[in-house]
Amino acid sequence: MASAASATRSRAPSGPVKFLRSSIGAKSVMALTGLILTAFVFGHMVGNLQIFLGPEPINRYGHFLQSLGELLWLIRFVLLATLIVHIASAARLIVLxxxxxxxxxxxxxxVQVTFAARTMPWTGMILLAFVVYHLAHFTLGTVQPELFSHHDELGRHDIYAMVVLGFQDWFVTAWYVVANALLALHLSHGVSSLFQSLGVTTPSLRWPLVDLAGPAVGTAVLIGNLAIPLASWLGLLELPYGAM
Amino acid sequence: MILDAKIPEGPMAQKWDNHRFRMKLVNPANKRKYKVIVVGTGLAGASASASLAELGYRVENFCFQDSARRAHSIAAQGGINAAKNYPNDGDSIYRLFYDTVKGGDFRAREANVYRLAQLSNEIIDQCVAQGVPFAREYGGLLDNRSFGGAQVSRTFYARGQTGQQLLLGAYSALMRQVGLGNVTLRPRTEMLDLVVVGGRARGIVVRDLICGDVYCASADAVVLATGGYGNVFYLSTNAMGSNVTAAHRAFKRGAGFANPCFTQIHPTCIPVSGDHQSKLTLMSESLRNDGRVWVPKDGDDHRAAPEIPEEDRDYYLERRYPSFGNLVPRDVASRAAKQVCDEGRGVGSSGLAVYLDFADSIERLGRDAINQRYGNLFHMYEKITDENPYELPMRIFPAVHYTMGGLWVDYNLMSTIPGLHVLGEANFSDHGANRLGASALMQGLADGYFIIPYTIGHYFASGSFEPVETDQKEFEDTKKSAADRLQRLLDVRGGRSVDSFHKELGQIMWEHCGMSRNEGGLRKALELIPALREEFWRNVRVPGGNGELNQSLEKAGRVADFLEFGEVMCLDAIGRKESCGGHFREEHQTEEGEALRDDEGCSHASVWEYKGDDDFPVMHKEPLSFDLVKPSVRSYK
Amino acid sequence: MNLTLQMWRQRNLSDEGGMVQYEISDVSPEMSFLEMLDILNESLIARGQEPVAFDDDCREGICGMCSLVINGIPHGPDSGTTVCQLHMRRFQDGDTIYIEPWRSRAFPVLRDLIVDRNAFDRIIQAGGYISVNTGGTPDANAIPVAKSEADLSMDAASCIGCGACVAACPNASAMLFVGAKVSQFRHLPQGHTERARRATRMVEQMDAEGFGNCTNHYECMAVCPKEIDVRVIAELNQEFLRTELTGSE
Incomplete structure (x- = not known):
């Protein structure tokens, strides 16, 4: 029995901008972009772990990615856009x-605010700096240019050598350790949180499943990502033949 | 003062129908032209504001709380009665009517009570449609329970928070109308006086509690839904802000005040723990379903409760009232508790408490079952007293809870001032001398949702209304007197705080006009109250100023009115030479100490008319006739 | 026991305000927290000073009026408790207690510890109701409601609108309050007809009032005197997103 009067009260037309500006819209954008970025981080990690299989698989993998050509640029563009939206939305929410x-x-x-939750803006900002550094390090090759020019016997970019040798520098390794610890922290709140922001949690799902999902993903990423620099630094990965 | 109750003609069951048909209607297009002031946003006030606005009247709604949702109706725990007969246990409109008239000790108006019982069913329908989450059975239908000793299960409830849920329902309806622009809501605004123009209520004077502005609001009719006056006792289960000011000011402007001495003392409250006590907390009456009330047989028995053996305990309610036992009505249970404490057998450090013991029920039903039923109450008790009721019996004592008296209204809920309508606890109409459990919510909502929307239209359609302006003389004069009074309170600059006066008044009232009364005590109170009032106006200290948020000033105005009103209560208690319901006169009791009603001499509502500050008010009688329910002795033995 | 109180004092909306220290003695452990403040106020009045203004009414934990942040926690250290039900036995002789008002842009301080919470009322006005007029409603038992759904509705409906969720949230977000109302109606068939409209309009109003955004700290749930679960926030998110994405209104 909605009264006629209440129905006539007009509402500004809804649109994507309005949705994105609303508090829940903005949060859902954080969650979705976070989900994409988490998926990337996970895939990135799994791909990189091939380094433990030796130089051949990882270099082949690198070459495969390079050979994607325009598709690679598309993926890069999507990731960059996702990152920008994630950051822009976060910045706006932080200000608000x-x-x-x-x-x-x-x-x-x-009573119960976690360190991870409270430090999301800080961990996020440091991670952004790390992403820039990481791209400069292994994608653009400006951090250790002398390692970027290695090629394997098939003429492919020698990723194996670049990585293992790169992490012989304790400063670089330490920076990766710190950044990945922060990434784990960021994910431990972010991953649990995105389920809530998308409205798919219930009390029985929340504990233990959703509440543990964040720390679980964070820990997995931490172990997987740190295995590479630490193994390199500790000499557990065999140095490439002919290098050094 | 003419007391025409305007009871409609016809057989009881048709009176309301006949009346609805005969009442004049306001043309829908003309409703916008009428404005109504509603004071209070409790069950009665919120439901009235919303319903009147839905019909098309312009409504301005005031409350002193920060939000309309906070009115004290919210604190009602137990439930709301209705004659739905869903449990198929023999309930009917007639039975609810009968129980209410009898429960009120034959001091209520039959026609009003019958209408209340008729409307009870519509209230439940309305509340469910609003989204009130009443308790349900597994089949999805509404659950009912028996309450307050009723022999049928007719009480609908929402956990222990029925009042809250019903109020939030009415509040949401009100908020919807505010959002639509049909109601102007003024929270943190307190009514200071009533404005009467040409013999009709046409406005009020209010104070904006944030900035201190005193201003007038005008309308074509005024509706007071301002609750009861239990805080005249200082300690009560009422909210701290509950007060008599609106009703008392209306009384001073010519509205008759009916049965002010009818106050209800609730038997199961947490006892006072010290001088610092600011209010009393009610524990739901439902606890008496499974708890047994007792005190030691010997007043000098100071052993801890569990160490007192059965033979040294006196289960005095079971002993005195074998058939109803622990489930006797509120007034009977309260008085019995007072009697054993007066005999020196009370328990606890103050000696003003009795045990409510669940040990037997826990043994019989198991701790889990008791937890299911009363977990939240036990939790609340433990929070306040730091004692675990699963191990030690609860200590309880009666406390002032509800006031059946109020402004006199006719069948249309209109007071003796034309245009001034009074709803809910603020009026006197339906509960007689004692209210049954789960009936207050029913009455507040019946008045607001289903009675005032019709009767106010009849009032509007029955006369012509000159426009009034808030700068005309009557408004200016009333506003000036209200503002002057505030200034006088500030100017006393004495040595005692407002609260200390309020506490002292409360002690006088509790001592002499509380659970039991006698002429000597009441006469003493009539000497003490004016003396205290005189000291108040000479020696009260109200810090701060008028043009700001000043809680001391708010309290001072309310206490000043209680100091006048207390006297009217005592006068009424002296005048009513019988014991009935919540009013127990020691001179009028049976040999066994039970209440003795006088149906020959006292079958009336006593209605007080203000005659100036220097004269006593004058009492008028509205005779009560009982055509359907013949007065009988209430026996619970 | 003797206590030191650090209290926020502020004359009015435009005053800057600041913390003032008071010493109070002879506090009994039986007193409620607000009764302790009553005693303080009596002593201030006796000394010719102005008492501390604070909101309270029912003093039995249901009206939602009392609103103090005690040592950084809204409603103080006890869980599931309003300030008015907090007792002094929870404190030790010699303690220093910090008492501050709710802090949120949407809840301006009117005086001392009193804040204006009408933003909550305006959110309800935007859609926190079922649009039925008085009368003409079907029989209460005409529409069965599963007990489990009615219970979920009641859990959410027990919100007392005190605003502790906002006061506790690091972002001063009102999502628990709004979620509770949306959830109450979401679990009842009576509330379904307007569910889409309700969620969007209430969220719109919430944003307009200047509340922050939920970043899933769940501090609101930890301080809520009625222990309302943050599932109501998930439900609000769901209602809002579904409405916006399907374009239904």
Whole structure:
């Protein structure tokens, strides 16, 4: 029995911009872009772990990716766009959230806010810096240019040599360790959170499944990603023949 | 003062129908032209505002709380009665009517009570449609329980939060109308006085509690739904802000005040723990379904409760009332508790408490079953007292809970001032001398949803309304007197806080006009109250100023009115020379100490008319006749 | 016991305000927290000072009026408890207690510890209701509701609108409050006809009031005196997203 009067109250037409500006719309964008980025991080890790199979598979994998040509650029474009939307949306939400409490508590305490959740903006910003560094390191080759020019016997870019030799530098390795720890922290809140933001949790799903999903993904990524620099640095990966 | 109850003609069951047909209607297109002021946003106020706005009237709604959702109706725990007879256990409109008239100790108006019982069913339908999440059975239909000793299960409930859920239902209907622009809501705004123009209620004077502005609002009719006056006792189960000001001010402007001495003392509250106590917490009456009430046989028995053997315990309700036992009505249970405490057999550090013991039920039904039924209440008890009721019996004591008295209204809910309508606990109409459990919510909503929308239209259609302006003399004068009074309160600059006066008044009222009363005590109160009032106006200290948020000033105005109103209560208690319901006069009791009603001399509502500050008010009688339910002795033995 | 209180004092909306320290003695462990403040106020009045303004009404944990942040936690250290039901036995002799108002742009401080929470009312006005007029409703038992659904509805409906969720949220978000209302109606057939409209309009109003966004800390649930589960936020997200994505209104 909706009254006629209430139906006449007009509402601005809904559109994508309006949706994205709404608090739940913005959060769902964070969740979806986060999901894509998490999937990338996971795939990236699995691909890179081929390094433990020796130089041949990883170099072949690298060559395969390079050979994708325009498709590779498309993937790169999508990832970049996703990242930009994720960051832009986050930045906007951070500003709004700061503004929502103009006067802070003199004594602030909390019952259950986690370190990971509270530091999302900080871990996010440091991760952005790391992504730039990582691209400069292994994609553009500007960090250790002397290693970027190696080629294997088939003439392919020698990724194996580049990686293993690259992580002989303790500073580079330490930076990767720190960044991946932060990535794990970021994922541990982000992955659990995206289910809630997309509205697919229920109390029975939330604990333990969803609440543990974040830490589980974070830990898996941490172990997988750090295995490569640490194994390189500790000399567990055989140095490429002829190198050094 | 003419007290014409305007009871419609015809057989009882047809009175409301006949009346609805005979009442004049306002043309739908003309409803916009009428404006109604509603004071209060509890069950009665919110439901009235919403319903009137839905019909097309312009409504301005005031409340002193920060939001309309906070009115004290929200605290009702137990449930709401209706004669649906869903459990098929023999309930009917007539039975609900009969129980209510009898429960009220034959001091309510039959026609009003019958209408209440008729409307009870529509209330449940309305609330369900609004999304009130009543308890349900596995089959998806509504669950009912028996409450307050009723012999049928007619109480609908939403966990222990029925009042909250019903209020939120009415509040949401109200909010919808506010959103549509049909109701102007003014929270944190307190009514200070009523404006009467040409003999009719045409507006109110209010104070904006945030900035201190005193201003007038005008309308074609005023509806008061401002609750009860239980806080005259200082300690009660009412909210801290509940007050008599609106009703008392209306009384001083010419509205008759009916049965002010009818106050209900609820038997199961958490006892006072010290002088610092600011309010009393009710524990739902349902606890008496499984708890046994007792005190030690010997007042000097100071052993811990579990160490007192059966033979040294006095289960006094079971002993005195073998057939109803622990489920006797509220007034009877309360008085019995007071009696054993007066005999020096009360328990706890103050000696003002009795045990409510669940040990037998826990043994019989298991701890889980008790937890299922009363878990939240046990939790609340433990939070407040730091004692675990699974191991130690609860300590309980009666506390002021509800006031059956209120502004006199006719069948149309209109007071003796034309245009001033009074709903819910603020009026006197339906509960007589004692209210049954789960009936207050029913009455508030019946008044607001289903009675006032019709009767106010009849009032509008029956006369012509000159436009009034808030700058005309009557408004300006009333506003000035209200503002002057606030200034006088600030100007006293004495030495005692408002609360200390309120506490002292409460002690006087509790001592002499509380659970049992006698002429000597009441006369003493009539000496003490004016003396206290005189000191108040000479020695109260109200810090701060008028043009700001000033809680001391708010309280001072309310306490000043309680200091006047307490006297009217005592006068009424002296005048009613019988014991009935919540009013127990020690001079009028049987040899066994039971209440003794006087149907010959006292079958009336006593209605008080204000005669100026220097004179006593004058009492008028509205005789009560009982055509369907013949008055009998209420026996629970 | 004797206590030191650090309280927020602020004259009015435009005053800057600040913390003021008070010493209070002879506090009994039986007192409720608000009764302790009553005693403080009595002593302030006796000394010719203005009492501390704070909101309270029912003092039995149901009206939602009381609103103090005690040592950084809304409603203080006890879970599932409003300030008015917090007792002094929870504190030790010699403690220093910080008492501050709810902090949110949408809840401006009116005086001392009193804030304006009408933003919540405006959110309800935007759609927190079922559009039925009085009268003409079907019999209460005409539409059966599964007990499990009615219970979920009731769980959500027990929200007292105190605003502790906003006060506790690092982002001052009102999602638990809005979610609770949306969830109450979502689990009842009566609420279905307007579900799409309700979610969008309430969220729109919530955003307009200047509340922050939910970043899933769940601090709201931890301080909620009625222990409302954050599943209501997931349900609100779901209702809103479904409406926006399907374009239904």
């Amino acid at each position: 959230n700061r503004r929502a409490r103009p006067i802070a508590y003199v004594l602030d305490d909390s």
